[in-house]
Amino acid sequence: MAGSRAAPLPQAAPVDGVRASLRAGDFAAAEQAARRWAGAEPANLRATFYVGLALHKQKRHAEALAFLERADAAPDGAFAESPHVPHYLGWCRYYLGDLSGACAAFEQHAAGFPEYDDTQFALGLIAFDRDEVDEAERRFRRALELLERAGGDAGATTARERAKCLARLGDVALRRGDLPSAERDARAAVVLWPDHHEAWAKLARVLDRQGKTAEAAAARAEQQAALARIDAAPRKAAP
């Protein structure tokens, strides 16, 4: 993550509690803590931002959006995270189906932080949704390049993100009918992150399309194993 432009001293106690819950993946607890903070300091847009972020992490994007839009009204540098509010606004709008709004927010963020990999990745997804395949590839490659540049100790921690980029590059190749490239990208993705069940499914599909039936079946078995490993039994969005 790139650095912020202005960083007033954080109000240590409330923000630390919220961030600890976020880091632990306990987003409901983060929401509660952020709401308490925001309730105590209604004018504090940093608290408002964290309520939005905690809701976004719980996939309650519409509710999150209202908080993030309020936080986005803060002047530049009003709080440490304020320059990154558009990034989260972008994701909420994306998941609510507002591609134009999402694109505007991500482009705003990219203007300030051109090396923020996840924003480049998001702009790739939006381009793909718009069937702007060349632009999607450019954005995914840029995100991958930024992640690879991080290297070193961060290399391991970015493996998942790199795998996601590669899987999406495979989608681009498949969209173009370039099956060998789609296979190459999907294979690279599962090497980087063997639990990436989506990438296994994509690999199985592209192998099937090339008549490599046995290999496709093996990839499909790996997909199921990956799902089992991450305790995500085959399911859809509904419970």
Next chain:
Amino acid sequence: MSTVRAHAFACIAAVFALAATASRAIADAGSTPIRFEDVTAASGIDLTLTSGRMPSTAILEVKGGGIALIDFDGDGDRDLFFPNGATLESPERGPGARLYENLGGLRFRDVSAGMGVRHARWSFGAAVGDVDGDGRDDLYVCCFGPDVLLRNLGGGRFEDITARAGLGDPGWSTSAGFADLDADGDLDLFVVNYVEFDPKTPPPPAQFKGMAVLPGPNGFTARADLLYENLGDGTFRDVSEPAGIRRAIPGFGLNLAICDFDHDGRPDILVANDSEPNSLFANRTEPGGPMRFEERGLQSGIATNLDGAAQATMGIAVGDVDGNGFPDVFTTNFSSDTNTLHLNLDGRFFDDRTAQYGLGAPSRPLLGWATAFADLDHDGAEDLVVFNGHVYPQATRATMDSDYAQPPLVMRRAGARFEVVADPGPGLLGAHRDRAAVFDDLDGDGDVDIVVGALNGPVRVLRNAHDRPDDWVKVRAEAPGPAGSHGIGCTVELWGQGRCLARRWIWSGGPFQSTAATEAHFGVPAAWGDDLGVRVMWPFRREAGGPKPAVRSAMGCDVRRGQTVTVDRDGVRGAGVRGAAPSGSPGSP
């Protein structure tokens, strides 16, 4: 930041400018806007469907009742049958099914009292077909509890012949379809089953976006689908096991499309499974031989979306989106997911091209049910309608990113993509808890109308106000014998200017717990000229080299704009034939 915001604003403005340019181009091309009116009040249909009580507390209550198009009186127009539901307290004693006679002009008359049978079991979808070859449309009704086969006796009367026919599986079925799957000339039956459910022992609530919600289908036991062979003597035999249907892992089945997806002349069966991969049973039956199917949902790519995820898959629409001659499949899904378009690449493989056609993002806040491709504005390209509504009564945009009542999604084909129609007229505005729908030219004026049913809400009759007499052609495929009835399994092509202009499939199954139209409707823009012909390919007609669609064509002057033609296996009935059959068709194997 203000500079960046200005840039974002400029981008949005540019998008609107592009949209305006596109709209002008459409207007210049002479297209009329899509516009529907709600004519329910004058239609004679005053019916509120029952599906448990509000608010829903169990999965049995959220699917809503089905709708079937049936020409029960054989007068050539389609009448309406509503199987209707019941309540958890009395699942066997609901308010009862309703049959409406089409009087023309989108006016209907309730003739339920004269049916001779009172069907009051909690019901879902229905299938229509002439099971006994007497020339009349019969009804198979999918129920919670034993399904029912109602034989049409004529004169608006029906009799329950379920037991005599060897049918009546006691589980919960949602949808069914008739088609001649083994080329023996009669209609076989495929029944889609959902879950094992006992209202007396409801499972604990599930969680969705942090809220306790009614449970299912995950956590329930899936119920296997059933394939019945019509033995031609008024009885059916369960051939699910020997035909290869049972080899598939049972899914939570909601819908089906029986259609020749691989273009080998044999109708295949696509089953839409809720939360589980969809099944595609490729028909490997040889004429005269036993029914044999190969399940290849995952291999074909239609079982899941681009990311390998199984989706909710309620509604099904079939159309030739990319014009390659193979039937593509659009399915509707849960909220916070997207609807999905699977392009049929070559009959063997499907590819999720939802994004390419702009169909993903607009559907994210919506939970989709019945859907259909139809050329609503007669510009020559099929548009798309999806009816929506959430299953969870607690659903709001704030809590679940999706409201309980939702407006229909109307998408117009605009060049290479689909675009949302913001104002499709008063009939398609407003939020409802919609479920099943049928799409057909019910008033015979040449455009496609809609009848839709809401969950525990009124049935609505929506009139397409396109109303032009000269920019459409409709084709009926009819042949003697039950398998020829309504041309189920036929591919219909409209030809002109030396090429196939558009293509439709007459498929079994439907938009959602409903029946697909059996009349092929084509919008015919002025640019297509007046020298039009139709080409119909019937299933299971052998040609040299194996079973391929046979070609019987009606070419030329007698297929006119504003005309409905009927084509049988030997050519056109009620219209002349001119010229030879076209030598080839895009996508022909």
